[in-house]
Amino acid sequence: MQAVKMYTTAVCPYCIRAKQILKSKGVEHIQEVRVDVDPAERMKMMEITGRRTVPQIFIGDTHVGGCDELIALDGRGGLVPLLAAA
Secondary structure, three states: OOOEEEEEOOOOHHHHHHHHHHHHOOOOOEEEEEOOOOHHHHHHHHHHHOOOOOOEEEEOOEEEEOHHHHHHHHHOOOHHHHHHOO
16 A cells, blocks of 8 residues: 555644545555644645645655545545555
């Protein structure tokens, strides 16, 4: 399974929902980067993604986007294959 990295904050309902979706697909470990406790990480996230909102989700080297994009990817049947890609 691909590594999953997610930029989050402590009180973000979209972050919580995205984690629930990923765990329901068998993801056991999510590398969480808390941008609310480390402003430098928020700056890094914004440089990489061009976005300032959380969550920002990466599966392997692929930037999925936020929670809405994760839901859309799953709805198209693309989430499980992306997670399983080697």
